[in-house]
Amino acid sequence: MALSLTLPKWYDLHTHLRQGALLKPIIQSQLDMGCCGVLAMPNTKPPAAKVFKDDPLAYWSIEEYRAMINAAGGDQFDDFITPMYLTKDTTPQMIEDGAKAGLLRAVKYYPPHGTTGADFSYPLVDLLKTDVIKALEDNNVTMCIHGEEHALPGEAYFDRETNAEEFFYRERMPRLLDAFPNLKIVGEHMTTKVAVDLVLQAGDNIAASITPQHLIYTVGHLVQGFKYHLFCLPLVKFDEDRAALRSAVLDPNNTKFFAGTDSAAHTVKATDCGCAAGCFTGGIAPQLYAEGFEAAGADLSDAQTAKAFEAFLCRIGPNFHGLKISEDTFTLTKTPQKVYKTPTDDGDITPLPIGLGHDSVSWSLSL
Numbered sequence: 001m002a003l004s005l006t007l008p009k010w011y012d013l014h015t016h017l018r019q020g021a022l023l024k025p026i027i028q029s030q031l032d033m034g035c036c037g038v039l040a041m042p043n044t045k046p047p048a049a050k051v052f053k054d055d056p057l058a059y060w061s062i063e064e065y066r067a068m069i070n071a072a073g074g075d076q077f078d079d080f081i082t083p084m085y086l087t088k089d090t091t092p093q094m095i096e097d098g099a100k101a102g103l104l105r106a107v108k109y110y111p112p113h114g115t116t117g118a119d120f121s122y123p124l125v126d127l128l129k130t131d132v133i134k135a136l137e138d139n140n141v142t143m144c145i146h147g148e149e150h151a152l153p154g155e156a157y158f159d160r161e162t163n164a165e166e167f168f169y170r171e172r173m174p175r176l177l178d179a180f181p182n183l184k185i186v187g188e189h190m191t192t193k194v195a196v197d198l199v200l201q202a203g204d205n206i207a208a209s210i211t212p213q214h215l216i217y218t219v220g221h222l223v224q225g226f227k228y229h230l231f232c233l234p235l236v237k238f239d240e241d242r243a244a245l246r247s248a249v250l251d252p253n254n255t256k257f258f259a260g261t262d263s264a265a266h267t268v269k270a271t272d273c274g275c276a277a278g279c280f281t282g283g284i285a286p287q288l289y290a291e292g293f294e295a296a297g298a299d300l301s302d303a304q305t306a307k308a309f310e311a312f313l314c315r316i317g318p319n320f321h322g323l324k325i326s327e328d329t330f331t332l333t334k335t336p337q338k339v340y341k342t343p344t345d346d347g348d349i350t351p352l353p354i355g356l357g358h359d360s361v362s363w364s365l366s367l
C-alpha cells in the first residue's frame, strides 16, 4: 500500500491572493490544498496600507481587503491574517488603533522597488527613525520582513560572495533585533545560510517562512535553460544555502521554520523588458514540500521524520502567529497526481511544475 500521511489542515503563512478576477480561483487553490487559513500579503494594487476604510489615505484598507477575500471564498477559512503594507504614511497611531480593534495582527516590510508590488514601501533605515516599529513591539504586532537590501548595484545584488538577502541579514536585521528585542519578526521566504544562521541564533521572537521552491531548487536550475517560471524574489540560491534550509526544516527540534509558499500568480511571466517575479504553487504546495523533504534525504515513512514534516507544515507557523490548529485533516499519499494550469478570467496561471516541464507531482492530496 502506498505511504500516506494524514495531517491537520494547515495555514499557508505567506501567500498572495491578489485581487479582482484572480481572487476567487486563487482562494480556491488554497482551499484545494488543505489550507484552513492563510496569511495574505498586501502588495495589491493599490496596496493594503491602512487599517480602516474611513481613513482618507489613498490605499486599500485591511477592512476592505478582508471583505473582498471573504466574498471570494475566504469565508471558508477558519482564520486568515492580512498584514498591513508599511509605507511612508504608516504611523504609530494606525498600528495602535488597528491592533486594539483586533484587525491588525501583522505588517509587511518590502524592500522599496525590490520586488513585485514593492513600489510603495519605505526603507527600513527611514522606518527606524520613526516610532512605527516601537508601536509594533508595544502592540504585539508581527513584522513580516522581505529581507533583501534595496537599490544595490548589480555586483552587490547577486554575486559570488554576497547578495541582497545576505546584506540585509548581516547589516540590517541584527540592528533591528538589538533595537527591539521583543518585536515579533518573521523573516519571509528565507533563501540563504546567512539568514538561517541568524534566525537559529536569535531569540524565540524571530521565526522564518520557507517556500517549496527554495527547498527544492538552486540558482543552477533557474539558469539552466532560463526556466523563468522559477524566477521569484528572493532568488533561489546555492547548494550550500539550500542545505542550510533543508537541515533547518528537517531538524526534529525545529521550532522556528515553517511553511509559507510565497505562491504568487502571474498570468504573464515573461514581459517585453524582463520577467515577473513569483512562482505559483497553489493547489500543490504540500506535495511539493513533501518532495522537498525527500530531496533532502528524508524518509517520510519514518515516524520521527513525518513528525518533523507535520511540525513544519502544520504546527510551528500557527503556533508562532497565534492561530488555532485545525481539527480537520487532509491526506497526502505517495502516488503521482497530475498538475493543471489554473484558468482565470485574466488568463491561465502556470504552476511551478508545469513551468519547469513537469505535468505531475509525486504525491497526491485528498481532502
Ligand code: DOR
Pocket (backbone or CB within 6 Å): 016, 043, 115, 116, 117, 146, 231, 232, 233, 234, 264, 265, 277, 278, 279
Ligand atoms: O517573487 C516574488 N513575487 N516575490 C515577492 O516578494 C512578491 C511576489 C509577487 O507578489 O509576485
Ligand code: ZN
Pocket (backbone or CB within 6 Å): 014, 015, 016, 041, 262, 264
Ligand atoms: Zn511574497
